Structures are given as structure tokens and as C-alpha cells.
Amino acid sequence: MTNGAVMQGLVIRNLVKEYVPGTPVLRGINLTIAAQGITAIIGPSGTGKSTLLRCINQLVEPTQGEIRLNGEDLVPLKGRALRLARRRIGMVFQEYNLVERLSVMENVLSGRLGYVSFWRAWLRRYAEEDIARAFELLEAVGLPEQATRRADALSGGQRQRVGIARALMQRPELLLADEPTSSLDPRTAIEIMELMTGLATSARIPLVVNIHNVDLARRFAQRVIGMAGGEIVFDGPPEKLEASHLRQIYGGEDWL
Amino acid sequence: MTASSLRQRAFPPHWGARAAFVALALYAAYAFAQLDITAGRLAIGMGEAGRFLGRMWPPNFARWELLLEGLLESLQIAVISSALGILLALPLGLMAARNLSPWPLAMVTRGFIAFCRSLHYVIVAILFVKAIGFGALAGVAALTIASMGFIAKLFAEAIEEISMKQVEAIRATGAGFGAVLIYGVLPQVASRFVGFSLYQLDSNLRNSTLVGIVGAGGIGGTLFAAFKRFDYDFVAAILLAIIALIFLAEVISGRIRALLR
Numbered sequence A: 001m002t003n004g005a006v007m008q009g010l011v012i013r014n015l016v017k018e019y020v021p022g023t024p025v026l027r028g029i030n031l032t033i034a035a036q037g038i039t040a041i042i043g044p045s046g047t048g049k050s051t052l053l054r055c056i057n058q059l060v061e062p063t064q065g066e067i068r069l070n071g072e073d074l075v076p077l078k079g080r081a082l083r084l085a086r087r088r089i090g091m092v093f094q095e096y097n098l099v100e101r102l103s104v105m106e107n108v109l110s111g112r113l114g115y116v117s118f119w120r121a122w123l124r125r126y127a128e129e130d131i132a133r134a135f136e137l138l139e140a141v142g143l144p145e146q147a148t149r150r151a152d153a154l155s156g157g158q159r160q161r162v163g164i165a166r167a168l169m170q171r172p173e174l175l176l177a178d179e180p181t182s183s184l185d186p187r188t189a190i191e192i193m194e195l196m197t198g199l200a201t202s203a204r205i206p207l208v209v210n211i212h213n214v215d216l217a218r219r220f221a222q223r224v225i226g227m228a229g230g231e232i233v234f235d236g237p238p239e240k241l242e243a244s245h246l247r248q249i250y251g252g253e254d255w256l
Numbered sequence B: 001m002t003a004s005s006l007r008q009r010a011f012p013p014h015w016g017a018r019a020a021f022v023a024l025a026l027y028a029a030y031a032f033a034q035l036d037i038t039a040g041r042l043a044i045g046m047g048e049a050g051r052f053l054g055r056m057w058p059p060n061f062a063r064w065e066l067l068l069e070g071l072l073e074s075l076q077i078a079v080i081s082s083a084l085g086i087l088l089a090l091p092l093g094l095m096a097a098r099n100l101s102p103w104p105l106a107m108v109t110r111g112f113i114a115f116c117r118s119l120h121y122v123i124v125a126i127l128f129v130k131a132i133g134f135g136a137l138a139g140v141a142a143l144t145i146a147s148m149g150f151i152a153k154l155f156a157e158a159i160e161e162i163s164m165k166q167v168e169a170i171r172a173t174g175a176g177f178g179a180v181l182i183y184g185v186l187p188q189v190a191s192r193f194v195g196f197s198l199y200q201l202d203s204n205l206r207n208s209t210l211v212g213i214v215g216a217g218g219i220g221g222t223l224f225a226a227f228k229r230f231d232y233d234f235v236a237a238i239l240l241a242i243i244a245l246i247f248l249a250e251v252i253s254g255r256i257r258a259l260l261r
Helices: A049-056 A079-086 A104-112 A118-123 A128-140 A156-169 A186-202 A214-220 A243-250 B003-010 B015-034 B039-056 B064-096 B103-118 B121-132 B136-160 B164-172 B177-214 B219-228 B232-260
Strands: A010-020 A023-033 A038-042 A064-069 A089-092 A174-178 A207-210 A223-228 A231-236
Touching: A010 A049, A023 A049, A023 A231, A038 A049, A038 A186, A038 A214, A049 A064, A049 A174, A049 A207, A089 A156, A089 B164, A104 A128, A104 A156, A118 B177, A128 A156, A156 A186, A174 A186, A186 A207, A186 A214, A223 A243, A231 A243, B039 B232, B064 B103, B064 B136, B064 B177, B064 B219, B064 B232, B103 B136, B121 B136, B121 B177, B136 B177, B164 B177, B177 B219, B177 B232, B219 B232
Parallel strands: A038 A207, A038 A223, A089 A174, A174 A207
Antiparallel strands: A010 A023, A010 A064, A223 A231
């Protein structure tokens, strides 16, 4: 940290989330993510990886703690200030979460909804540069000819490409991905990871990705965070991740 | 182990249901006896019905102007009350949907919708005739309230069935509440909303022919007057005209529904 006044990147301090009072899902997470780079979070189902990601853009309200994105604490934000913060954070979802009955173009442009007025959004009066950018992004994710197709006509891999374009349409300062490859076949999963990490790197924004597949995490991330029981139990480069750590994260050893 | 005991274990008899069927049959027999519905009474009724039908034939369209006027008024009542009812039902349905609306608001709105639906529209029409006088306005008011309650309930249920994942994704972009509705909710429910609205217009056409009987405007008033004067041939003409109108509406709304699919 060269700049003492404004901490760049994402800083999480003592983050606690309890859906039911007294049973924390996240038990005091402390984490600093640099302003660039790919971070993979691994861990068993139900250990709070999704909750952690959703706390960052406040789709889930943290019970306690501090989440600073490029200096600003997001936790106390409400209403309009919260929406302004959300549009700085792009998110890619496990089941793509496209609006099925809208076109690919409308789905991509929905990444601008935090920027345009209600009437412009309703009447699809997006700025020329937004539409041009949407076409560029569709080109970048490999779907140049699909703009007017309905989202529910696409395959899983294609939908996730649209999901990535939508997130990048926000021109985010941070990209989150919650199990982006879990609903895809192994080959498509790798293609999607390549695409997403490539685009995040060229946009010079940090990518935080929850992922079940340890091999994919090793292959694409510069940093791996292992979670178990709502706590961080491993944090380091993929080369340092050993069988003993995986035992600690997932428990047992027969599967290794 | 014998074959019958095997069957017993596989399909255990449902004694409660059997007892309920026997009780229902016994009560039906008792009710027939109580109401004096006998073969003799039926025969008398059939004879009367034959005479009545004879006097209805041939239908008399001589007073077609009166008929057309009533029919058009019914049509207007149906269209206006459907449009108003649907318009009012949109915000109500949203407020009553428990997945998007804060629960106190949802509960209060649900209570209001239930209140609108609790009285039959003919009773509401009578109330409005007493309150604001005879004529089409009372019919419009009564059917608007009925449509609003019915459609709002269906809207709320449709909204409660949407996928919240799509809504979550739109929220994550930083969209405001209005944009979340337009992008995350509306596309998921729009075709069902149109279906409900067409259905309501359909049934309002039928309903609007009835509110006239209690003085709330439309063809019903003409029909009731013809009954009272024993002009059964004119009654037949009115009934045929109503049936033709409903058929026509059915065909048109069917076409629209097919286009939307």
C-alpha cells in the first residue's frame, strides 16, 4: 500500500453474517484483495462462499464488519448510495440469471440500469455509446450475431457469456463470480474461465471467483483462498496449496 | 402369505374416504326428499317448460333498436370496467406480492383485495344503484371493483411465482426499484398478465349483461323488462344477441392469445 489515504482494491474487515441470530455463516472474515488479479475462493458447499460474495455487493446485508471498495465502506450504504456502489461491482452468477424473456441485447444493456433514468430504461433509449459498447462486448465474448435473440434460446455456455458481458457493461471496478462454471460441461467451463479472467485482466479490474473445481482454481487464479466453517483457513498462491490444506478445507481424505 | 393380504399391504383401504362418500350419498337422498323433488313434480315442470319455449319461438327482432342500444351499453360497461379494474389491479397486485413487497403492506393489501372479492358483483351493483342511482355508472363501479379484486389476486400470485434469481441479477447492476420492475419482473409476468386481462374482459362481457337486472345499466334491464311483460319472443331475441356477442368475444380473445404465444 503506497497510498495511505485511499486503500485501493477491496478490504474486508471482521465481516460477520448471521441469517439466524447466534449461528454465524461468516465468522469474522478479514481479507484484502489487490486492485488487480484473479482470486479464487474454494471450499465445501454451505461454507459461506456465496454469502461472502453477496455481502460485498450487499445483495445480502452483513451483520457486522467493514467492506471497503477503493476506500469507501459499503456496509452502511442505503438506498441511492447503495445503488451507486452496486453499479461499480459486476457480478456473474452460477445459473447465469439472465432475464429469460428479454433479448441478448436487452440483457447486456441491463448492465447500464444503474446509470440511466427509469424512462430511458423502459423505452430502451440507451445512449449510442452504450449500444456500441454492448456490441463490442458481445463481440468480445464471442456472440457477435446473437444480439436480437431471446436469452432463453441460448445454450448454457452462451448464456454465461451474456452474463459476463452484462457485468462488464457496468464498467465495474470489481468483478465477482459466484460458481460461474458449475452448471457447465468441463470444456465450456474452461472456456468461460479463460474468457472471464482474460477480460478482467485487460480491463485491469480484480476478479473474485467462487469455484468448486480446485483444478480450475489452480489453473486460473494467482491467489487461492480456502474457506471452511465460515472462516478462511488457507490464503496463498496456488503452488502452496497442498493435500494437507485440501484436507483441512474439505475434511476427510479418501477422495484425495 | 396369501394373495389378498399382499394386496392389503400394497393398497391399504381408505376407510375415511369411503365413509365420506356414503354420508354424501345419504345426504343427497335426504335433500331430494326435503325439497319435494319427485318424478311427478318434474313432469309438471317439463310441461311448463315446453309451453314457455313455444312462446319464445320465433324470436322477435322488431324492437332491434332497443336491443342494440342495450347491447352497446353492456359492451361499454364491460370495456370501461375491465380497463379501470386492470389499471387499479397493477399496483395492488404488486403491493400484495409477498416476495417484493414489505410484509405489512402485503398483508394490508391482501386484506383489501379479499374485501373487494368478498361480495358478489350483483350485490355490489345493488349497493351502487342505491348509493349513486340507476344507470350505467353503478354497473361500471360494481364491475370495476370486482375486476380489480380478481385481477389483483391473480397478478400477485403470478408475481410471487417469478424467479428471484433474475431479479437479483438486475438488482446487482445497481438498478433502482422501477428499473428492477421493468427488467426483472415485468418480462417474467407480462404474457400471463395479458392472459388474465383478456379473461377478465371476457367474463365482464357476461357480467355486464346481468347487472342491468338490478338497474345498473346495459342489456340486462331490457331483458328483465321483457320478462315482466311476458314478451318471451323478445326475450329469445335478446338471449340470442347476448350469445352471439359472447361468442364473438371468445373468438377475438382466442386470436389475441394465440398471437401472444
